[in-house]
Amino acid sequence: MAVKSNSRNKPGTATGMTRRTVLKGVGLAAVAAPPLLSRVARAADAPGATSVDQPISGSITITLNINDKDHQVAVEPRTTLLSALRDRLDPPITGPKLVCNANTCGACTVIANGRNIYGCSVLAVDMIGKKITTVEGIGTPENLSPVQAAFVEKDAMMCGFCTDGFVTSTTAFLKKNPNPTLDELKQGLKGNFCRCGTYPRIFEAALAAAKVLKASGK
Amino acid sequence: MNNFEWANASSIESAVKLLQPVDPQGDPDEMARPIGGGQDLLTSMKEYLVRPPRVVNLKTIAGLDQIKPDGKGGLRIGATVTITDLYENADVQAKFPGLAEAATSIASPQIRNVGTVGGNLCQRPRCWYFRLESVQCIKKGGPVCYAAGGQNKYNAIFNTGPSKIVHPSDLAPMLIALGATVTIFGTEGARTIPMDTFFTTPNQDVRKENILKDGEIVTEVQVPATTARSTYLKFKERESYDFALSAVAAVVEFALDKTVRNARLVLGGVASIPWHVPAAEKSLIGKTITEDNAAAAATLALANAKPLEFNAYKVPLTETLIRRALLKLNA
Amino acid sequence: MATKTIKVPKMLNGAPTGEVDTIQVEDYGVATWGPKTKHRLLNTHLPRVDAPNKTTGTAIYTHDVKVPGMLHGRLVTSIHAHARITSIDISAAQKIPGVKAVLPIVAAGGEVIYEGQAVAAVAATTPEIALDGARAIVVKYQVLPHVVTVDDALKPGAPTVGRGPGRGGNGQGNQQQVEAAVAACDAVVEAEYRTPILHHCCLETHAVVADFRGGPNATVYVSTQATFGIPGDAQRELGVPVTGVVTHMGGGFGSKGGGIGVVGQWACRLAKQLNTPVKMVNTRREEFLMTGNGPGSLHKFKAGANKNGTLVAISTIQYGMGGIGNGGIAAQPYSYVAQNVFRQSTSVNTHEDSSVPMRAPGHPQACFAMESLMDELAYKIGMDPVEFRKKNLPNNANGTAWHRQLDAGAKAIGWANRNATPGGGAGPLKRGMGCAIGSWGGGGRAQCVVDVKISQDGSVLVTSGSQDLGTGTRTYVRAIVAEELGLDMTAVVEKIGSTAYGNAGGSGGSTTTASLAPAVKDAAYNARIALAKLVAPLLGAASADEVWFDKGQAMGNGKSIPWKQACAAVPAAGLSARGQFVGALSGNGAHGASFAEVEVDTDTGHVRVTKMCHVQDGGLIMNRLTAESQINGGMIQSLGMALFEGRVMDPALGIMLNPAFNDYKLPGAMEMPELIPIIDDGDERNVVIGIAEPANIPGCGAVANAVFNACGVRVRETPITPDKILNGLIELRRAKA
DSSP: OOOOOOTTOOTTOSSSOOHHHHHTGGGGGGSOOOHHHHHHHHHHHSTTOOBBTBOBOSSEEEEEEETTEEEEEEEOTTOBHHHIIIIISSSOOOSSOOSOSSSSSOTTEEEETTEEEEGGGSBGGGGTTOEEEOGGGTOBTTBOOHHHHHHHHHTOOSSOTTHHHHHHHHHHHHHHOSSOOHHHHHHHHTTOOOSSOOHHHHHHHHHHHHHHHHHTTO | OOOOEEEEOSSHHHHHHHHSOSSTTSOGGGSOEEESSOTTHHHHHHTTSOOOSEEEESTTSTTTTOEEEOSSSOEEEETTOBHHHHHHOHHHHHHOHHHHHHHHTSSOHHHHHHOBHHHHHHOOOOOHHHHOTTOOBGGGTOSBOTTTTSOOTTSOSSOOSSOOOOOOOSHHHHHHHTTOEEEEEETTEEEEEEGGGTBOOTTTOTTOSBSOOTTOEEEEEEEOOOOOEEEEEEEESSTTSOOEEEEEEEEEEEOTTSOEEEEEEEEESSSSSOEEOHHHHHTTBTSOOOHHHHHHHHHHHTTTOOOOTTOTTHHHHHHHHHHHHHHHHHO | OOEEEEEEEEEETTEEEEEEEEEEEEOOSSOOOOOGGGOSSTTBOOOOTTHHHHTTTOOOBGGGOOOTTOEEEEEEEOSSSSEEEEEEEOHHHHTSTTEEEEEESSOTTOEEOSTTOEEEEEEESSHHHHHHHHHHSEEEEEEOOOOOSHHHHHSTTOOOOTTOSOOBOOOBSOHHHHHHHHHTSSEEEEEEEEEOOBOOOOSSOOEEEEEOOSSSOEEEEEOOSOGGGHHHHHHHHHSSOEEEEOSBOSOOTTTTOSTTHHHHHHHHHHHHHHTSOEEEEOOHHHHHHHSOBBOEEEEEEEEEEOTTSOEEEEEEEEEEEOTTSOOOOOOTTTTOOOSEEEEEEEEEOOSSOOBOOOSSTTHHHHHHHHHHHHHHHHHHHTOOHHHHHHTTSOSSHHHHHHHHHHHHHHHHHTGGGOOOSTTOSSSSEEEEEEEEEOOBOOOOOSOOOEEEEEOTTSOEEEEEOOOOSSSSHHHHHHHHHHHHTTOOGGGEEEEESBTTSOOOOOSOTTOHHHHHHHHHHHHHHHHHHHHHHHHHHHHTOSSGGGOEEETTEEEETTEEEEHHHHGGGSOTTOEEEEEOOOGGGBOOOBOOEEEEEEEEETTTTEEEEEEEEEEEOOBSOSBHHHHHHHHHHHHHHHHHHHHTOOOOEETTTTEESOOSTTTSOOOOGGGOOEEEEEEOTTOOOOSBOOOTTGGGSSHHHHHHHHHHHHHSOOOOBSSOOHHHHHHHHHHHHHHHO
16 A cells, blocks of 8 residues: 655655654544545544554454445454455455465456455455455456456356456456457466466457457447 | 564654564564565465564555656665566666566566565575475574475575575566665664675575564665666576576676676576676676677586586576576677 | 158248248157257357356355355364374364364374374364464374385385385286397387376365254255265264255366365364354365375386387386375376287385376376387387377277377377477477377266256256366256257256256266266257147147257247247146166267477477377267367366476475475466367267366377477476476487587
């Protein structure tokens, strides 16, 4: 959650706060607040959410923005975003899958602020304030996105357990690279793995979807 | 992962304060840790290799994620700049193409979107003995380096002490080759040192890979202006997503007559620290780069390699990468 | 009588003229596939019916199941290869808030015989607390001597594992005579081949949700290859009737064929103790260590061929390394015939988890070794490797299939352009081609019961308890019924994956399609006949025999009415028809030929597969689209076996060094060659035969042979990694000097 510094900052400090003010802890809110503090203070409005410099622990309720909707969810600091989605939310969001839990396979891929990331390798508390998209937010069976429709048409799946991650990565990739070569596409998808062997048809689907997206001007 | 406190740092000073160890004599693997992207930290914590009581978020420190000109043609790169932001930066691509190449070679898109420059430099080794919780290897305070007499095909070919890890960072060799400096913040404020003194060998301290004291953080990397050409060649066992079996960061400045005015060669994946090979560099000064000169430099670079039982292949492999990097810059 | 006449309305420009026309249709009086080329749906490219769910996160796998009050289970597993447990102290774990139950699995004094063996189980309110609980259990071990490599296990005085030293066949054939015959040949090859233990790497790890709440029954969800393997095991643990459910599952490849597994057993026991649902999911590390592996192999060959291309004699001593399991490897000389054959096969046990079936168990290993050997002999006598293979195929239907497939594969890869001299290309990047063949049984069994229900509103439901591993079962189940009833795919709904539906066998041996499809066809046929009887009066037809269903219509006696209208004749309770296995619709015996082209960078040892093809027969193909995907999948898994995959053990510590996806390397996007899956339409058999396993057999051998052709290095131990190529090239240069 990078925050821009304001013009009043002293050189060498990020926010113009001195060590002395830091030691005051929560009392910072009473001091004239540079943008950093007020940004975090919004998150602090939700019960139990994190505030600047104040260590938090134990069970906390945070707000996560997922698929354009704010969700309140109880987590611990050590709860990953993936676990928050799958184990803590009710009803759970289960599109992103738990496969390796070690940022090595891509089945847990979600999009955060437009970039695809491994949901298992970020903490839920670190995702406050981000716009998170899971595969469920990309399309539904009744309303498939062009990427999803292309996956269906080209048979870009078998058991399907890697598929949500690939759909998500492909969606994020094509937004940034609307006209990829096959090699560029492979580079873009090399963080997602499949055991059944669906890669060649995923490539076909992605390239077909790129054409559809281009034609529709998206 | 163990239970821990989470703190969003508002400033570098507050981060340093929050990171001060409660018991400085305690187990270094049980002290507070800073988090950038967490792509190594969280994986390590999931294996209980590191069990910090507190994790301090550096991403909430304003300004740490910026790439700024240094006013002299070089760049200042904040520690929480993501790898993706690093290689997408137009200045990086224009001035230091080798750095952009090194950044692009890292891991996978998902890792690069979250992982940071600081985290990449401070990441722990990948040696499988080190990464397995059940193995108390020398780097974790145990009695012996299991790789030394064990399955060591991925380990070091240069001897720097009792641990045989290789440093896994791709940015480090390139930054060193570019003559980068790094700013460290501690309780006594900031200090800026050459990047090639940042990394430490097992001989210096077997428990660590760099000079950071507990509670210190990297805040910025500075890359000075250069007219040299740069390239990073990384050889992976699996192209899709892997650490380097071997890598070469090459920075060469050519005179108008195409002879080499200055050369920096730093190897990755072959030693516990990014491996600078000055003898090979010297052999190129004043010469044009030819197949023969490049091959001779490569041989010199690997002359005092001491491979382990299963990693002798890294010698011809690294020689190839050196030759290819030099010839590529010569084009 | 196969062909009959149906009276339909005469149409002109899409409108009925009032006159009567006739059409000829095929009806056999019994469930029959009909001519291969005349299918409307089967044997065409059908999109997968569950694709819209799988692409939108709405396909529910066992991992995704959440039921009210559900607790999370977690195992504690042995960190030693061989040890005696001196004590298990669960007291600290029990005190952790949120931990609801702790059960020891191995009692104090008990022995553990592989790293990863389950020793205790915990249930807690969150996954994090479950892990805290697991880690708070203090297990004390007395470490015992272990063996974890075949070489160590074969040493005299090696520690015995489980049942004792390897169980082996006595040799078949006369070893002395065969070896003498070898020695007399023009070309002799003595070589040892090895493959390491491999892992299924199902993306969905083994998982069970035992939904038991203390009531009179329970539902148990399992990521399984056998829906009907759930209730027996689960009922034993829970003591109540169990419905087994597997709606979707994320990969099996043979590892999930048996019951509910260790996670299932202990999820059930915890649920039983607590009267609360428990979900237990293997971690990736546990998946590598304790859920079963594909055995490693060691083959010691002495073989000889003559210049005329005859494989004269072959003596094989081979070992299967299946941990504490059987580790069976297919017999040599695998696909080929030789006049003089000696073979001896032994299982070697080590302190590792047990081998379990892994996609064509024992075949990829034997095939890699035999196909490499055939290649070595071919090059030694200076004969084209394809020609040499053809000369030594059996003189029967198998041989005929292989001849055809070798020709098709050679054409697809461009074999004619191959540089016949190994390592003969210029420059550091050298290309080469290789081939290999394989075979598999498959075939159907009488194990499936399928129900089709047609409702008064025209909806059609087909149900089967079968599972779909990703092979496309749902799609052909629907397609068979839709085709039989003259309907579109969207007019039929299939429900599978529950023991509430008709019985089905487990998926193993590539028998599912051959077992299930005939039963579906039988049910669909029975449904059609029953419906025709009801519809005849509506059309004024004299009998059911004059009624036909096509294009969403019911026609006969010169009339045609829409399907929905015809279904008004169905009773309010619906029309139910049941189907069973029909042997005549099923067959066995699949073959397969793989060809690969690689490019080897001889300065770095990097192997890039540029192109790969596989020719696969399977009798009557249910769905060409999903069959091609299966063939692609087989090629890719073979590529992984050839170049990247293998368990790495530390012999001294007895532990697995790479139980994770960073160092157990699956091929990814950048590793993908151009892939050409070829359905062998030269196979005229009009019966269903499974193809999933045969597609996975010869690819590894083909890649290994291509590597040799490219750079002249014969790597005899997979995976063929850059270090082995570089070391091999150094050896070659030394030998030449």
